[in-house]
Amino acid sequence: MSSIKEKFNQISPSEFFYSNRDLAGFSNPTRSLYTAVREFVENALDACDQMGILPEVQLTIKAVDPDKPDPKPYILTVKDNGPGIDAKHIPLAFGTVLYGSKFGLKQARGMFGLGATMAILYGQITTNKPVIVKSSNDAKIQNQFEILLDIQKNKPIIQKHTTKDVSKKGLSVSICLEGDYSKAGNKIRDYVYETSLITPYATITFDDPKGQKFHHPRFVKEIPPPPTIIRPHPHGIDVERIRRMIVESQFEIPTIDDAMIEKVRKDLGLSKQNLSFSAIMTKAKKKWKNLPRQVRVVIALMSFLKMDFEKLNKIRIEDIDVPNKKLYYWDFGESLSKTVEMDPESQYYKQLTNTVQGEPLTTFLTKRFQRVGPTTAVKFAEFAGFKPEKRMGTLTNEELVNLSDSLQKFEDFMAPDSSCLAPLGEEPLEKGIKKFFNPDFTAVVQRPPSAYSGFPFIVEMGIAYGGDIKSGGPHVYRYANRIPLLYDEGSDVVIKVVNDTDWGRYKVKGDPPFIIVSHICSTRIPYKTAGKENVADRQEIERELRLALQFLSRKLAAFMSKRGQAEMAKKRANLYAKYIPMIAEFCTELAGKKKEPNYKKILDDLEPVDIKQTESEPVEEEKPIENQ
Amino acid sequence: MKTNKNTAKEISKKAKEKQQTILDSLKNHGAKIYEDLENGQFPKFSIPSRSVSNIVYDKKLRQYILGNSTALRSAKNSAQLRSFTQLMWLAFFANRLTQEKKSSTLRDVYYSSQAFAIEFEDQSESDNIIVDLEAVTSRPREDFHIFPEERSSIFGDLNIEYTIPGYEGKTMNLSNHPDGYSIGPSLTTAELVDTSAEIVIAIEKGGLFTRFVEEQVDKKFKSIIINTGGQAPRSTRTLLKRLHDEMGLPVIILTDGDVYGEHIAMVIKSGSANAAHLRELTVPDAKWVGVWATDIEKYKLPTIPMTESDIKRCYDLQKDPRYESGIWKKELEVFLRLKRKAELEAFAKYGLTNITDKYLPQKLELAKSL
Structure with missing residues (x-):
């Protein structure tokens, strides 16, 4: 048994991903090239977004040997103007799996930067070439690394490290990987194109292996407001997460050894001074606010022991019995176990209680979750059958499960905070659609924030008709957290909602030239698969999508009926132009006249026809269509 | 004359x-x-x-x-x-x-x-x-x-004078050719000059028309025979009207013994709803003399059953005000009772000339009292 356990322990994350790389989208040279592009471009955009920098991303794919048939090695380089990475973090960031900077709870394209390391790993195992990272985070010095990944040890091997002077910040990552551009090219071009639609504030260029250059300049000068990092919502939590949060909130009783005493002295500014017990306490009170937690615990203990540093050196804490307010310690000098009573009224008692038993439930809830106030916390405690002052550290496993369940079920929590979301906004979305498709009609909508299972989300949607749009619509452009979703369209919730729509109702018939752009923003997109290409049909999300689509469809219907009228008028005008001259010809002979009547006036009086959407005339709102 | x-x-x-x-x-x-x-x-x-x-x-x-x-x-x-x-x-x-x-x-x-x-x-x-x-x-x-394309024909002692270009003043006697004369534009526009006939017999079918000519019905009964070829075309109805109005000839109609025959007679007499915008196409004094539904029983004619559409047609015509009285009403009712119909040719059962020898004289006699 023990040997099996040992083997399990020996598998490093790198090895795990190495053997499960298809899970992360590296199943074959076509898909891998596409996924690698995605990961690096999204990292670059995320880095810029976080720092409020207007992104300039340059993607280059070059064949190592252009004459070889696909699949073959390619050099993939993504360069950005982001903040760069501190040189000392680079080897770990690019040379280990599971190292990343995106740990907070907020909307971002990727999570934990895992994908990029996977791409590097894939490149290394297919070509045995190192990743080349060039980074400057101060616009002065650029650090250049060549790093290989030790898969077994999950450690970076720095092959080369040089520096040079530069004048701009930014990061450039370059890997060599086995890919198939002849097959992946379409998707990659689509990806770049669609990304530039949902990231209108970014300039993205793509130099493809065939020497073609795709340049998508930014057409919006403002970055949408960045998301803020927030605490989790009680609905979006599970037992494991609570357990970790409790651990975070608890501290072990510090071992009071020489080093610890030295630290306490230093933090109190008493390294050289030997003060009496009461003087130490006075000093501690003054500095309390700036003391680290461990130090506070030691001071609290000292307050009950009534000892100075010298005495403290000669004892060892054995146990802190909080319920009975007793403190047990071993006195080395006397070789005796001793007990001190703790005064429950003392502020230090509270300090110790927190440390040993964790925070009370209500504090835990209000401090560590979003949108939970003291009143709600107390109400919840009642609902879940806990005392409000129940210490988190004293929860049994069963109680923990009960707590987790109750957190899900309790309905009086306020809806999740959506400030962690970064939708694109109606205006930039509309601008993008107009620029990309030059349509006759455009409408966009941003739904109010909603939530599923405690994860906030926002649906943004746009619809456009006519212009440069190809017929055969609706063509659906799916986005999640500003990432275009290109694969596995069939099982996506957006497609489901679109397909459920009876377009005839909205006067859209035949082979219509129209598009739908759908953007779901969430702290957690419920992807159906690890490949992150299709969104599962969560009821709440489906509902929001439906409402958004209905709203837009009604606007489209109003436009279509206007357009229909305009087209009719145009047809009519053509009919008049065709038939009136004939009538004139025949009646001239009938009436026995020589000269035809002057019918031009009738034709000239016909109103000119325009079938474009007019800005001045907002489409009128129709009554909402009831759900069937 | x-x-x-x-x-x-x-x-x-x-x-x-x-x-x-x-x-x-x-x-x-x-x-x-x-x-x-x-x-x-x-x-x-x-x-x-x-x-x-x-x-x-x-x-x-x-x-x-x-x-x-x-x-x-x-x-x-x-x-x-x-x-x-x-x-x-x-x-x-x-x-x-x-x-x-x-x-x-x-x-x-x-x-x-x-x-x-x-x-x-x-x-x-x-x-x-x-x-x-x-x-x-x-x-x-x-x-x-x-x-219209379809032509019906006419035979009998009637002198006409053409008015169409190229034939102006030319005359013609319509008994000169035993196949009869096609009633086309030239005949419809011709002047009707004189006739020895005393009656016009309109008959539904070409076959019987030929038989009538062969049996010299024109001479025997001093008549002008007109083949309507089913539902009478407008030109034929115009001609019938002119023969009645201008030459003072009574018009009798012989049709198959079914509901469609009855209506062919009715259209000659009082027009069709399709041509309600036109007048002067009717011969209100024209008389339908047979084959009546009652004749089927009276003459013991061989019959065939009426079809669904025949029966439906009977009910449709019952709603027509013209079928609200007289023989029109009576015969429709008998047709509906019998649910059977007979053709003009049915008389052949009693000999090829039975219709001209026996039936026609009786009907001509009867017509006077109608």
Whole structure:
């Protein structure tokens, strides 16, 4: 048994991903090239977004040997103007799996930067070439690394490290990987194109292996407001997460050894001074606010022991019995176990209680979750059958499960905070659609924030008709957290909602030239698969999508009926132009006249026809269509 | 010998007057539309509505006529623009035909339209526009020299004088050719001069028509025999009317012993709902003498059962006010009771000449009392 356990322990994350790389989208040279592009471009955009920098991303794919048939090695380089990475973090960031900077709870394209390391790993195992990272985070010095990944040890091997002077910040990552551009090219071009639609504030260029250059300049000068990092919502939590949060909130009783005493002295500014017990306490009170937690615990203990540093050196804490307010310690000098009573009224008692038993439930809830106030916390405690002052550290496993369940079920929590979301906004979305498709009609909508299972989300949607749009619509452009979703369209919730729509109702018939752009923003997109290409049909999300689509469809219907009228008028005008001259010809002979009547006036009086959407005339709102 | 009540001169004058009336009418309509266009207005005109709700039975005239409701046809209405133009063209074309005294057929009109870039989906569309022109002018299409394809025929001692170009003044006796004479534009427009006949026998079928000629029914019963070829064409009905009105001849009708035969007789007598916009096509005094439903029993004729559609037709006709009384009502009821029908040929069971030897004399006798 023990040997099996040992083997399990020996598998490093790198090895795990190495053997499960298809899970992360590296199943074959076509898909891998596409996924690698995605990961690096999204990292670059995320880095810029976080720092409020207007992104300039340059993607280059070059064949190592252009004459070889696909699949073959390619050099993939993504360069950005982001903040760069501190040189000392680079080897770990690019040379280990599971190292990343995106740990907070907020909307971002990727999570934990895992994908990029996977791409590097894939490149290394297919070509045995190192990743080349060039980074400057101060616009002065650029650090250049060549790093290989030790898969077994999950450690970076720095092959080369040089520096040079530069004048701009930014990061450039370059890997060599086995890919198939002849097959992946379409998707990659689509990806770049669609990304530039949902990231209108970014300039993205793509130099493809065939020497073609795709340049998508930014057409919006403002970055949408960045998301803020927030605490989790009680609905979006599970037992494991609570357990970790409790651990975070608890501290072990510090071992009071020489080093610890030295630290306490230093933090109190008493390294050289030997003060009496009461003087130490006075000093501690003054500095309390700036003391680290461990130090506070030691001071609290000292307050009950009534000892100075010298005495403290000669004892060892054995146990802190909080319920009975007793403190047990071993006195080395006397070789005796001793007990001190703790005064429950003392502020230090509270300090110790927190440390040993964790925070009370209500504090835990209000401090560590979003949108939970003291009143709600107390109400919840009642609902879940806990005392409000129940210490988190004293929860049994069963109680923990009960707590987790109750957190899900309790309905009086306020809806999740959506400030962690970064939708694109109606205006930039509309601008993008107009620029990309030059349509006759455009409408966009941003739904109010909603939530599923405690994860906030926002649906943004746009619809456009006519212009440069190809017929055969609706063509659906799916986005999640500003990432275009290109694969596995069939099982996506957006497609489901679109397909459920009876377009005839909205006067859209035949082979219509129209598009739908759908953007779901969430702290957690419920992807159906690890490949992150299709969104599962969560009821709440489906509902929001439906409402958004209905709203837009009604606007489209109003436009279509206007357009229909305009087209009719145009047809009519053509009919008049065709038939009136004939009538004139025949009646001239009938009436026995020589000269035809002057019918031009009738034709000239016909109103000119325009079938474009007019800005001045907002489409009128129709009554909402009831759900069937 | 009966002569036309009107003199030849009068007839000719009347014909010319009629033609001039039609030409004037067409010109007036054209001029009005010309004027509208010249004034920068969409041309329009009104046309008697031919919808079912506007077809009423006139007891005085003893035929269906159009009521008072009219429809406005305007070139401004894009849905009507196409048919408006078609009608304009037809008026233009009819004007040429009438002025140049040329004849055309329904089919010929349909094909002629193509030369003027006028589109008709099919002949029934152009036929319909022709009916529109009839309704606007209240004149039958024959007056604009447009005739149907199907021809019925005539045989008997009747002298006529042609009026069509190239034959003016030529005369003809309609008993000279045993196959009979086809009733076409030249015959319809000919002057009826004189006849020794005392009655007109209209018969539904070509086969019996030939038999009647062979059996010299014309001589034996001093009659003019007309084959209607099923439902009588307008030109034939016009001729029947003229023979009755101008020559003072009574008209009797012999049809198959079924509901369709009964209605063929009724249309000759009082017109069809389809032509409610036209008058002067009816012979209100014409008499249907057989084959009646009651004859089937009386003469023990071989019969065949009525079909579903025969029976339905009976019920339909029962709603027609003209079938509310007299033999029309009675015979329909008998047909419905028997649920069987007999053809004119059924008399052959008792010998090929039985119909002319026995049945016809009895019916002619009976007709006097009808």
